[in-house]
Amino acid sequence: MSILGRQVVNNSSYEIFAYDILYRSDDEDIDSNNLSASATSMAKxxxxxxxxxxxxxxNGFLRVxxxxxxxxxxxxxxxxxxxxxxxxxSFLDKKLIPKLKNLIEKGFRFGLNDSIINKSTIKTLVPLLKYVEYVKIDALHSDEPYVDKLIEYLKSKDKKIIASKIETHDMYELYKQKGVDxxxxxYLKRPNIIKTTSFNASQTQILELWNLIQNNATTKEIVLELEKNHALxxxxxxxINSSFFSFRSQISSMNQIINLLGRDALANWLLIFMVSSKDNGDKPNHPLLLMVINRTEIMVGLLKLIKPDSSMSEKSTAYLVGMLSLIHLLFQIEHREFLHKLRVTEEVEEAMxxxxxxxxxxxxxxxYIENADSSHINEFIKKYNLNEEDMQQIVSQAMIKVNQFDKMIQETF
Structure with a gap:
């Protein structure tokens, strides 16, 4: 099976700059420096x-x-x-530079991907720099003294620098100080967690409302709780009226929201909305929010694929597990502490x-899907006797949903 994925490339303000495209198939791997990419398969x-x-x-970064x-x-x-x-x-391929010259004349743009920088490899980069706009440094496996020399040189040549495989907040801070672009x-999924249990006033009200729904409160009780805070x-x-939901008619009452979304869906979306409620007016953590949406869409898509007759309750649980596996990071709060505040079931906690x-x-x-891990995906397909095209459709639909949510965030906040 061939699988396509993408990872966020962001600037120092956590704003999305580009997507790095991941592509893997059963016998090729464009994420590897050792294997040639299957261009025909990728094109399809x-x-x-x-x-x-x-x-x-x-922008899209495509590995070639x-x-x-x-x-x-x-x-x-x-x-x-x-x-x-x-x-x-391919850095030492004698045919590479002539190809680059020809394609640059046609308007193509290039960069150097995940370069491991050390004494022996740094020399191979220099002849290629005049043909590229970006240099991506493998921060996890490179030798720091040579990285520092390369960054200084790249800056003198006005090249844009990407630090990849940044896996901790400390690594992020280190390369930020080095001047990486x-x-x-x-690290986006593992920021420096601040062990706190405090929420702002608006977030606390949403949390209370979420728990009210989970405790089977009546619709009237839910509406009354909402109406306690007109701004909320x-x-x-x-x-709810944003382009992401695409309801046919404008929603004008809380009763409509509950009836159209359903109580479980409203509860789950309240958590996303809770993240987006900032007293200081700042935008929410944009890349991580999109990861949450991608994960929840894939979780629900897989459930529907395996169990076409799945209940609304099962869909809600799949959505909730996907959301809660990341959302605590958006609040910068310890994971189990956050779950205890939500009073989630043992089934949900053990799943995570x-x-x-x-x-x-x-x-x-x-x-596995997020990382385009084709071998484990194939095992899953065989286990549940799934159709490969249906699996691709799940990934595609998740991307579309993320793009729609991204647009809504840009318009709303």
């Missing part, structure tokens, strides 16, 4: 997904090797949307921490 997957869905309104640059797929790649990131395995890595009610109305039960399996598989 990209076309199936739709380029506009893969990158949305952002020297062989890829001679493939007819080059005629289909958008010069405006994609920067072609050359794998380190952009960052990529799982109006903001929720704006949120022990990967137990059916929903735990869904969460594990969702993480």
């Amino acid at each position: 997957v990209l076309n199936d997904f739709g380029l506009e869905n893969v990158v949305g309104c952002y 090797d020297a062989e890829f640059l001679s493939n007819s797929i080059m005629n289909t790649i958008s010069k405006e949307q994609f920067t072609l990131m050359i794998l380190q395995s 952009y960052f990529q890595g799982y 009610a109006l903001k929720l109305m704006q949120f 921490f022990e990967a137990n039960g059916f929903f735990g399996q869904l969460l594990v598989m969702t993480r």
